[in-house]
Amino acid sequence: MELTYKCLECGYIYNCHGQCKDPPDKCPDCGASKENFVEVEED
Numbered sequence: 001m002e003l004t005y006k007c008l009e010c011g012y013i014y015n016c017h018g019q020c021k022d023p024p025d026k027c028p029d030c031g032a033s034k035e036n037f038v039e040v041e042e043d
């Protein structure tokens, strides 16, 4: 199981492979701020 972050604006998945505890400062795809990211757990 891996923790990833999903952008609510565009659906971009930010997967840091367990290396991070926070979403990116902004979405690299649509530029939304990190408040727009939600944590998602994937197998």
Ligand SMILES: [Zn+2]
Binding pocket: 007, 008, 009, 010, 011, 012, 027, 028, 029, 030, 031, 032
């Ligand atoms: Zn986005």
